[in-house]
Amino acid sequence: QVQLQESGPGLVKPSETLSLTCAVSGYSISSGYYWGWIRQPPGKGLEWIGSIYHSGSTYYNPSLKSRVTISVDTSKNQFSLKLSSVTAADTAVYYCARVQDFDYWGQGTLVTVSS
Amino acid sequence: DVVMTQSPLSLPVTLGQPASISCRSSQSLVYSDGNTYLNWFQQRPGQSPRRLIYKVSNRDSGVPDRFSGSGSGTDFTLKISRVEAEDVGVYYCMQGTHWPPSWTFGQGTKVEIK
Numbered sequence: 056q057v058q059l060q061e062s063g064p065g066l067v068k069p070s071e072t073l074s075l076t077c078a079v080s081g082y083s084i085s086s087g088y089y090w091g092w093i094r095q096p097p098g099k100g101l102e103w104i105g106s107i108y109h110s111g112s113t114y115y116n117p118s119l120k121s122r123v124t125i126s127v128d129t130s131k132n133q134f135s136l137k138l139s140s141v142t143a144a145d146t147a148v149y150y151c152a153r154v155q156d157f158d159y160w161g162q163g164t165l166v167t168v169s170s
Numbered sequence: 171d172v173v174m175t176q177s178p179l180s181l182p183v184t185l186g187q188p189a190s191i192s193c194r195s196s197q198s199l200v201y202s203d204g205n206t207y208l209n210w211f212q213q214r215p216g217q218s219p220r221r222l223i224y225k226v227s228n229r230d231s232g233v234p235d236r237f238s239g240s241g242s243g244t245d246f247t248l249k250i251s252r253v254e255a256e257d258v259g260v261y262y263c264m265q266g267t268h269w270p271p272s273w274t275f276g277q278g279t280k281v282e283i284k
Binding site: 100161 | 171219220224260262264266269270271272273275276277
């Protein structure tokens, strides 16, 4: 069974960089699929942030592209998200998922942007 | 960019009664390979989204057969034949046809019991 687990700080100060990691078990990232990040502000809908292939090929939501970096570490079977210059509008539950199919999701982690 | 529009945004339903959610895309979701990459997700309160339906009408493993998906081109529908208490939550449609550059979700439809 494929499982994904997000980890990272739950509180980030405005203007700083949000960093999260998604550890994948039950499937080797190197075997294929795109892997990605989706976020959900409190009480709102889902927003795709970006995705990465094991080769390092990435696609980002145009609305966030200038601030987003997604990287992959196949040796650790995990991928990571960095979102720079955060504001209160970036407060959300951040999910990692096996994208293309969106068939496996992590439990999500709440990140609050506040001083 | 492809815009996904769901209606209604709120759907109060009586237990045992049917429910129907519409999802419309701003562009056709038929891909060059002939498939239509339209998914439906369920998000129960406090949980991660769960895929229910993929490629318009294919139910995921473990999804009750009271859930069904239909549609083509730009118009799609998720139907629940008889709503049960465990069906309460928010339902999202999502297109994967116009990727890259991006996947796009609908705004979500909140299903609640009257």
